[in-house]
Amino acid sequence: MKLIRERESLRKFTTIRVGGEAKYFATPKSVEDIVECIKFARDRHLPLLVLGGGSNTVLGSIEGLVVSTAFLREIQVSRSDRYFVIEAMGGTPLKEIVAMAVKNNLEGIYKLLGFPATVGGAVSMNAGSFGVEMSEFLEEVEFISWDLEVKRLKVWELDFGYRSSPFPAEGFICRAVFKLKAADTPVLEEYKRIRAKRKKTQPINMPTSGSTFKNPADSFAGALLEKVKMKGFRIGDVGFSTVHANFMVNYGEAKVEDVKRLIIEAKRRVYEEYGVKLEEEVKVIESSGSNGWQVL
Numbered sequence: 669m670k671l672i673r674e675r676e677s678l679r680k681f682t683t684i685r686v687g688g689e690a691k692y693f694a695t696p697k698s699v700e701d702i703v704e705c706i707k708f709a710r711d712r713h714l715p716l717l718v719l720g721g722g723s724n725t726v727l728g729s730i731e732g733l734v735v736s737t738a739f740l741r742e743i744q745v746s747r748s749d750r751y752f753v754i755e756a757m758g759g760t761p762l763k764e765i766v767a768m769a770v771k772n773n774l775e776g777i778y779k780l781l782g783f784p785a786t787v788g789g790a791v792s793m794n795a796g797s798f799g800v801e802m803s804e805f806l807e808e809v810e811f812i813s814w815d816l817e818v819k820r821l822k823v824w825e826l827d828f829g830y831r832s833s834p835f836p837a838e839g840f841i842c843r844a845v846f847k848l849k850a851a852d853t854p855v856l857e858e859y860k861r862i863r864a865k866r867k868k869t870q871p872i873n874m875p876t877s878g879s880t881f882k883n884p885a886d887s888f889a890g891a892l893l894e895k896v897k898m899k900g901f902r903i904g905d906v907g908f909s910t911v912h913a914n915f916m917v918n919y920g921e922a923k924v925e926d927v928k929r930l931i932i933e934a935k936r937r938v939y940e941e942y943g944v945k946l947e948e949e950v951k952v953i954e955s956s957g958s959n960g961w962q963v964l
């Protein structure tokens with residue numbers, strides 16, 4: 669199959685199933701392919717979007733190149749007495765690392781269960797749940813900078829924050845290295861408890877993009893949304909779930925324009941009632957336009 673093809677529908681590449689059309693779409697299988705994709709977009713002055721599992725992303729039409737990491741999967745493991753060192757390619761599903769952690773009774777990272785992230789997407793978002801976040805387990809990140817240098821940096825050289833990282837602004841994540849410590853007590857029971865809690869409190873059987881807003885300091889976005897009656901509120905086919913007020917769900921043919929309107933309405937209500945400015949966690953790209961080379 670050709671590396672770069674034209675006119676691809678993006679709907680199936682986001683977990684909320686909202687997406688327009690990409691002018692160009694690529695599924696690289698190697699570092700060389702990634703370099704070729706970057707050159708393609710730069711040479712033609714096109715915007716470029718890196719797409720992992722699409723579980724934090726809502727898309728309109730992209731008048732540029734969408735690069736999916738779906739075929740960039742590989743895991744290598746080395747181990748000592750106390751540690752597992754796992755090196756995974758950017759498109760590797762995070763759940764494979766979680767499964768490995770549970771099987772080998774490793775600390776912490778097993779709590780990042782139950783969401784359809786890739787390694788690259790989870791590093792880029794510094795994904796977190798149940799008191800842990802991705803960067804705690806990272807040793808190194810290997811990426812291709814947008815000016816085409818392959819770089820490998822230690823975690824302390826990179827600036828991670830709450831659901832934030834230097835990526836994708838700094839480059840395309842090719843690999844991440846995790847150092848995972850053997851746990852002193854069994855992790856399986858805790859893993860099962862978290863899994864059951866997620867099933868009960870999140871709309872896992874609906875197309876969704878997970879948390880819409882970051883939690884503001886000292887409060888929860890979901891609680892604020894519930895108080896301003898956004899839980900269950902719909903615009904067209906998109907609404908805030910009746911199970912979890914901070915999760916948007918698609919009831920059928922949701923459109924990116926409706927997603928935007930829903931987000932604005934939620935922000936307005938929370939600001940007017942509580943003076944709190946909610947900040948999006950989900951990445952919504954309504955339409956990229958063809959405004960020259962940039963990383964979306």
Ligand SMILES: Cc1cc2nc3c(=O)[nH]c(=O)nc-3n(C[C@H](O)[C@H](O)[C@H](O)COP(=O)(O)OP(=O)(O)OC[C@H]3O[C@@H](n4cnc5c(N)ncnc54)[C@H](O)[C@@H]3O)c2cc1C
Pocket residue numbers: 683717718719720721722723724725737758759782783784785786787788789790791792793794795796797835836839840841842870871872876877878879951964
């Ligand atoms: C049911 C459900 C539950 C969820 N629960 C949680 C939760 O508990 N905690 C949490 O933090 N999130 C949660 N999420 C949100 C989402 O799963 C995470 O943000 C996840 O890390 C996104 O990974 P992804 O591969 O799908 O990234 P995408 O949505 O594809 O991309 C997210 C961002 O990462 C960038 N990116 C992706 N791959 C690369 C790469 N290789 N190099 C550079 N940049 C890249 C993209 O450009 C984009 O900016 C949930 C989502 C769902 C659907």
